Amino acid sequence: MDLHVAHERGGGPADELPVHEGARLARGDVGEGIYNVMYVVFVRAVLHGGALAFGWLSSAQAAGGLLGGFVIGHAGRRLTPRSLIALLAAVGLSTLVLIRFPTVLVALGVALFAGIPAVGYTVGFTTRLQDATDDRYRGRIFGAYGTTWALLTLVGQVTGSGLGDRLGSSALLAVEGVLNIAAGVLALVLFRRIGPEVSSSETPREECAWAEAVDGAISVEGLDHP
Secondary structure (H helix, E strand, O other): OOOOOEOOOOOOHHHHHHHHHHHHHHHHHHHHHHHHHHHHHHHHHOOOOOHHHHHHHHHHHHHHHHHHHHHHHHHHHHOOHHHHHOOHHHHHHHHHHHHHOOOHHHHHHHHHHHHHHHHHHHHHHHHHHHHHEOOOOHHHHHHHHHHHHHHHHHHHHHHHHHHHHHHOHHHHHHHHHHHHHHHHHHHHHHHHHHOOOOOOOOOHHHHHHHHHHHHHHHHHOOOOOO
């Protein structure tokens, strides 16, 4: 996907878009598809939970998204969107903690905690993408990204469905967690090579994009795994 129809600003957000997109894809939109399929299996087979447990966990995920929106909305301006991308690693770590300590109580705590880095990542990515793209191309960029995300998520769902019986839900969720950690670390390393970032509050446009991203994250996070 060609994301270089953004503003031509040396060392700015346009140069960072391939890093953002690479981290997102490496993270696994595929891994997200795996999670969507195997999380239900994990709750049933490993946590030994039924419909009630899954309902509580779904509610905790939604509450975690709201909590993440609140925290990022108040503290996020002291962080750069670039640094928020690295929160992917915290999302992956939360999955690995759940696998290591597979209890319903731990799962509830993880669901609440994961909302903070998940919203942080969403805000950081959306802000940089909005700021780096020209008005004429923004719809195309987001459309291309959304299509790529949907296709790779479908690949992950098919993979989870095909390998779930052979590898088990824990192993596949571990893959998803490792992908998140690797993508967060990769993004952080590559961003350091790019150089210092311009503050998200330096221009009115970036300020507006930041606020829109926070509002959008609050409204959608917690409904699904980040």
